[in-house]
Amino acid sequence: MSSPSPALATRLEAARAVVHDAAQMAMAMRPPPGGPQASQKSAQDWLTETDGAVEAFIANRMKALFPDDGFQGEEGGVARTGSLRWVVDPIDGTSNYARGRCRWCISLGLLDGDEPVAGVIDAPALGEVYTALRGYGAFLNGKRIQASPVKDPASSMIEMGWSNRVPKPVFMEKMDAIMAMGTMPRSGGCGALALADVASGRLDGYIEIVINLWDVAAALPLLAEAGARVSPFLQEGGLTGPATIMAANPHIAQALSKAVSIPLA
Known part of the structure; x- marks a missing residue:
């Protein structure tokens, strides 16, 4: 197997570090267990202060690191365009997050045109980080993963x-x-x-x-x-x-x- 594109490998490592820092921010802001501490965009569609703070943090860091890359966020829409485009969900599983539950994550993917080429999913309350680079494997906390063998x-x-x-x-x-x-x-x-x-x-x-x-x-x-x-x-x-x-x-x-x-x- 050939080595991955240096440009993409560098971006994946940078994304992992940025998302890690954002995840620590989200953990520090996480509400305690209880009723939802969030506003509702619609029925069962929640928004917390953390969503906006995490998205802004990631957007600013990725712009500083890769100013020519595009960026799209759940809360802010398309902020920049480029052949390489970062797509972030600052808190996926906001309904869980807003109640102090553990099943939520920060998700940052990279598209090259219309092809997904890299991704980082950090679930800090679970202590789990998923990473993938197209053509070079998928990993959970650094160990390679694969789909289930279940046939029935x-x-x-x-x-x-x-x-x-x-x-x-x-x-x-x-x-x-x-x-x-x-x-x-x-x-x-x-x-x-x-x-x-x-x-x-x-x-x-x-x-x-x-x-x-x-x-x-x-x-x-x-x-x-x-x-x-x-x-x-x-x-x-x-x-x-x-x-x-x-x-x-x-x-x-x-x-x-x-x-x-x-x-x-």
């Missing part, structure tokens, strides 16, 4: 994300199809970590009917490097707006795709 849907675990933008009948139809396969359904409230769980083999699949680029940009290289199968999220509108994503281990991907009527790439 009746032995599998599938997570499905919930969104208030999805009509209840559509959500229930997909959930019924999952359960009809004999799988164990889950919902954890953090899309980036769920996709990382598919990459690491902790989950056999993840589905979300409406999800945004900032939620998945860092996870897409992880999934590719870990051998997971993924629906064509970017090709079906994910670069410019919300779209559907399905990721699964390669052994059950086809059966899951057929059951929930979501095509694979």
Whole structure:
């Protein structure tokens, strides 16, 4: 295997350090356990002071390090354009974060045009950092990861994300199809970590009917490097707006795709 592009390898290491510092900031600002300490953008869609602070911190640091790179954030939109573009979700799993729970993360992905090439997902309350560089592997705390070997849907675990933008009948139809396969359904409230769980083999699949680029940009290289199968999220509108994503281990991907009527790439 040839060495990775020095430019991309340098960016990944820089991103890991920046996200680490941002994660420590988020930990220091994390609310104690209890009722949500946040404002609501819409039903079950939360925003905390930390979201804005972390995004601004990462945006400023990445601009100083790589001024020619583009930047897009969940809260601030597209701040800069460039052939290389950073995409950040400052707190993915805000509903968990706002209640002092542990299942949340900071997600920073790098796109080269429309190709995801690198990603960092830092879940500081869990003590876990995922990294990936396209063509050179996916890692959890420095150890290589791969998708689950589970082949029997009746032995599998599938997570499905919930969104208030999805009509209840559509959500229930997909959930019924999952359960009809004999799988164990889950919902954890953090899309980036769920996709990382598919990459690491902790989950056999993840589905979300409406999800945004900032939620998945860092996870897409992880999934590719870990051998997971993924629906064509970017090709079906994910670069410019919300779209559907399905990721699964390669052994059950086809059966899951057929059951929930979501095509694979």
